[in-house]
Amino acid sequence: MTSSLDTSDIDRYIGVPLGRSGAVEPIHVNDIRRWAQAMRHPNPLYYDAEYAAQSRFGGIVAPQSFTVVCDAGHGARPALQGKIPESHMLFGGDEWWFFGPRIVAGDMVTVEQMAFDYRLTETRFAGPTIIQRGDNHYTNQRGEKIALQRSSAIRYRPAAARGTGAYAGLEEETEWSDEDLARLNKEKEAYIATIRGLGHGRRSWDEVNEGDELPAKVIGPHSVVSFTTEWRAYTMNAWNTMFREEYVPTEDRGFTAEMSVTGDVDLDPEFGDGAYYGASRGHLFERYARRIGMPRPYGYGASMGAWILDYLSSWAGEWGFVAHSKAQYRGPALTGDVTYLRGTVTGKETSMVAGQGAVNIAYVMTNQKDDVLSKGTAEVLLPQD
Template identity: 50%
Template sequence: MATNEAVADRTLDCSDLDNYIGKPMTPFSLKEDLHNNDFRRWAQAMHYPNLLHYDAEYAARGRFGRLVAPQSFTISAGEGHGACPAGIGNIPDSHLIFGGDEWWFYGPRLFAGDRVIHEKIPFDYAVKETKFAGPTCFQRGDNNYYKQDGTLFAKQRSTSIRYRRDLAVEMGSLDQTEDPDWTDEELADIESRKLEFIQAVHELGHGRRHWNDVNVGDQLPVRVFGPHSVASFATEWRAYMMTIWGGSHRNQDCDPAKLGFVGPMAGWEMDPVEELVNPENTDGAYIGPSRGHLFTRWAQYVGMPRPYGYGASMGAWIIDYLAGWAGEWGYVVHCNSQYRGPAFSGDITIQTGEIVDKMTDDQGRKLVQIKSKMANQDGTTMATAVAEVELPE
């Protein structure tokens, strides 16, 4: 990757963030109720072939009697995939990537006809030195998700990584600019490996995975998907419902220019005024900070070697992995994930998990604690997570 001349000023000005911490932002909601096709589109984009979320006949015979949204779908029905309260405030000449999130789920599920109200409250921030971009701001924000009747059904504390894009380019810590070159035989092997997790989900079907029948040290089936591509990243982006033209009650809380995004990355993404003039300028795939995911030129402009996936999607992959193993009678009650690096174009993703504890909580729920890891084909860690999953006794 080409680098600039050494940057003289190496400071990161985060002073404006103090003006926002703890202050609620404008709530967000979609204009229409949720539809079964929203769940299907999400499952498809997240590589999650669980019949419970896309096959109506199968779902009708199960616990819910109809299609139900994946637990991970919550993030699709909100604004900015949870990054808004973790990215508010001006940091001059900066860019943002997703660094992790912690989820709490409170029981209610989403079905067609529901509507989600997304509440956003900036939480805190800290500046640390990193090999990626020198002084780097780790900012957190709370996202509370309510159903139309006011029921709080999920909370997400997201972490964004805000950094000087010129320092990231100068330091050039990520330098693998070329996609892996997979042979036909390797691709065929990847396809066969994908079936291990898929078949485990199908074999459990509508059955119960009982708490009594699992033990500390048990390994979850390995989940493999990919290779990732610009096409798969674009499919992810289009499954986030905020990207649909005219589909949301927009606001200008997270105007990229006001947040300090630099130069051509400070476009009109999600701008409610420009959306009525030329919506292609606002949907993030073509103009604005999100296009770094889809175009090599703009990925390298912000310090990435080549197109890369969305951090929020990695969080969804983790929740789907846990929920798919637990089955429709199980439930992810808490998951804390840290993202080490994105899914780059050409890479595959390999998920593993292990039960590390069994417990009964103060509500009498039977829980297993699972440590999960996400890595690419070279063994490079992409994310780690610790989660508590409820199973029937």
């Protein structure tokens, strides 16, 4: 059945540099604050100037997840090369390697991109499916390599996804009572207390043991409002904020007409907004969510990846560092649902970085029904005593 998806146009892009993109102006401290707010990331290191002044950084620094904000396509573009007629896409996962430099206000970050590979498979969600991967190389104005992001895109036919009924029965949102919401707020407060408890202190590699459980983090309930807040925190979604130097222009990826840009973006930039028109409108509008096989509006894959990085880095503390994370996305965060993140230390080993040891972590993201939305592994560096 996979032969029903035409991959002939993809092959010519694999391994071909796509070009360079980035913001047209330096990062502002309020960009960082806006991102922390949108990701519901309550670490004051990323928004409170007085608190951050007492940190090892001496001021507000961007969370490692902010790196994705620096791209003109939140990491998806190199995984979407080549035209597949009457198709759509969802994020399938992210793998990150971080190399050390932190992003701060005043930085100019550029991204070099290249399609990496693809494979054909069958999925319960949409039948014939292509899993395509692409690389994003993030570099600052000093030429320092910040990170490599390898994103995965699930490319499929919406008509096939509607036919499988994989998410049938999930059209109605969960109803949360006042008591339920109060309980969720208590869970959030308990998690925030772990961040504040560590504060500017060090989480030592020597004190961490295999089998240790990371504190659980809850995000939500999600809504169209919260997803819109996320979308507006990506720099690319404000008019004329990004540049793109394309070696290989690939604007037509074969998306269905209703999920494509239909107006003159140069005349009215609203057409290029992404939320109102184009491939991302399914996140915020029930009508278009259902057209692509989702039961109701759903969250952004790039945001799911950010939640993971924020979760890991807050546990590591400001003296720790997420060196590597590899996440597979298995299901959507839907409006009305909440998201839980949990992690377990699976091992420890020496590191090539002087004075730091590596901690291996397995993490899982679920909703309130314990449906798995994402699973992955990470390597976190912590200072040694």
